[in-house]
Amino acid sequence: MIPPVEEETFEKVDFTKAHLPGMEFDSCRFIGCEFSGVDLSRFEFHECDFETCNLSNIKTMDTRLKDVRFSRCKLMGIDFGTCADFLFEVDFEYCQLDYASFHKKKMVKTCFHHCSLKEVDFTEANLSEARFEESDLNSAQFEHTVLDRADFRSAIGFAIDPERNRLKKTRFAPNGLSGLLTKYDLRIG
Numbered sequence: 001m002i003p004p005v006e007e008e009t010f011e012k013v014d015f016t017k018a019h020l021p022g023m024e025f026d027s028c029r030f031i032g033c034e035f036s037g038v039d040l041s042r043f044e045f046h047e048c049d050f051e052t053c054n055l056s057n058i059k060t061m062d063t064r065l066k067d068v069r070f071s072r073c074k075l076m077g078i079d080f081g082t083c084a085d086f087l088f089e090v091d092f093e094y095c096q097l098d099y100a101s102f103h104k105k106k107m108v109k110t111c112f113h114h115c116s117l118k119e120v121d122f123t124e125a126n127l128s129e130a131r132f133e134e135s136d137l138n139s140a141q142f143e144h145t146v147l148d149r150a151d152f153r154s155a156i157g158f159a160i161d162p163e164r165n166r167l168k169k170t171r172f173a174p175n176g177l178s179g180l181l182t183k184y185d186l187r188i189g
Contacts, residue, residue, distance in 0.1 A: 002022045002023060002024075003022070004022060004024040004025065004026050004044075005021055005022040005024065005025045005026070005028060006025075006026045006027060006028070007026070007027045007028065008025075008028050008029075009028070009029040009030075009031065010028065010029070010030045010031070010033055011031045011032060011033070012031070012032040012033065013030075013033045013034070014033070014034040015033060015034060015035050015038050016034055016035070016036060016037065016038060020043070023042065023043050023044065024043070024044040024046075025043070025044065025045050025046070025048050026046045026047060026048075027046070027047045027048065028045075028048045028049075029048070029049045029050075029051065030048070030049070030050045030051070030053050031051045031052060031053070032051070032052045032053065033050075033053045033054075034053070034054050035053060035054060035055045035058050036054050036055065036056045036057055036058070036074075037056070037057045037058065037059075038055075038058050038059070039058070039059040040058050040059060040060060040063050041059050041060065041061035041062060041063060042061065042062045042063065043063050043064070044063075044064040044066075045063075045064065045065050045066070045068050046064075046066045046067065046068075047066070047067045047068075048068050048069075049068075049069045049071065050068070050069070050070045050071070050073050051071045051072060051073070052071070052072045052073065053070075053073045053074070054073070054074045055070075055073055055074065055075050055078065056074050056075065056076040056077055056078070057076070057077045057078065058078055059082075060078060060079060060080060060082050060083045061082045062082070062083070062084050063082075063083045063084060064083070064084045064086070064087070064088075065080075065083055065084075065088055065089065065090050066087040066088070066089055067089050068089070068090050068091075069090070069091050069092075069093070070090065070091070070092045070093070070095050071092075071093045071094060071095070072093070072094045072095065073092075073095045073096075074095070074096045075092075075095055075096065075097045075100060076096060076097065076098050076099055076100065077098075077099045077100060078097075078100045078101070079100070079101045079103075080100060080101060080102045080105055081101050081102060081103035081104055081105055081121075083105070085105070085106065088105060088106065088107070089110075090107070090110060091110060091111045091113075092110075092111070092112050092113065092115050093111075093113040093114065093115070094113065094114045094115065095112075095115045095116070096115070096116045097112075097115055097116060097117050097120055098116055098117070098118040098119060098120070099118070099119050099120070100117075100120050100121070101120070101121040102120065102121065102122050102125045103121050103122075103123050103124060103125065104123070104124045104125060105125045105126070106125070106126045107125060107126060107127050107130060108126060108127075108128045108129055108130070109128075109129045109130065109131075110127065110130045110131075111130070111131045111133065112130070112131065112132050112133065112135045113131070113133045113134065113135070114133065114134045114135065115132075115135040115136070116135070116136050117132075117135055117136060117137045117140050118136060118137075118138045118139055118140070118157075119138070119139045119140065119141075120137070120140045120141070121140075121141045122140060122141060122142050122143075122145050123141055123142070123143040123144065123145065124143065124144045124145065125145050125146070126145075126146040127145060127146060127147050127150050128146055128147070128148040128149055128150065129148070129149045129150060129151075130147070130150045130151070131150070131151045132150070132151065132152050132154075132155035132158075133151070133154050133155075134154045134155070135154075135155050135156075136155075136156050136157050137152075137155055137156070137157045137158035138156075138157030138158075139157075139159075140157075140158060140159075142158075142159075142160045142161070142164075142165050143161075143164055143165070144164060144165065145160075145165045145166070146165075146166045147160070147165055147166060147167050147170045148166060148167070148168040148169060148170065149168070149169045149170065149171070150170050150171070151170075151171045152170065152171060152172050152173075153171050153172060153173040154173065
């Protein structure tokens with residue numbers, strides 16, 4: 001068995017051409033690396049940071065992401081729904097997550113800070129206490145999603161049906177309330 005890679009920094013490595021040196025990474029940093037389309041199925045990342053990396057369209061079947069932070073990364077089209085559920089914990093800052101899926105993921109207290117989340121699938125996800133700070137949720141899908149105490153006060157572009165999602169103590173700015181009425185085709189203002 002290959003031992004875990006611990007506390008290493010990988011900078012500007014093109015993993016579409018070079019193989020990863022292991023399948024388990026603890027406390028590692030990936031800076032400016034290229035992963036687009038790479039199969040990371042069954043890999044494990046614990047307390048890792050990805051900064052300015054391109055991870056678009058990676059394969060994530062049973063991938064373990066525990067306390068993983070993504071900053072200024074491109075993560076388009078990733079199906080996070082296929083990641084292992086056990087200890088799944090991620091945060092995103094200034095990331096592009098358009099067309100990604102978090103179908104049925106438990107993501108309590110996840111932070112999306114200044115992210116593009118266009119057409120992201122949050123169907124049946126648990127986003128209790130999640131924060132969508134300055135994030136664009138244009139055409140994102142919320143269906144049977146748990147949004148208890150989630151914070152949408154600075155988010156834009158969202159359309160959430162209160163009858164088809166759970167919204168207990170969810171926070172919205174007064175100018176964002178129209179995102180809760182979209183299905184009624186009302187003209188506000």
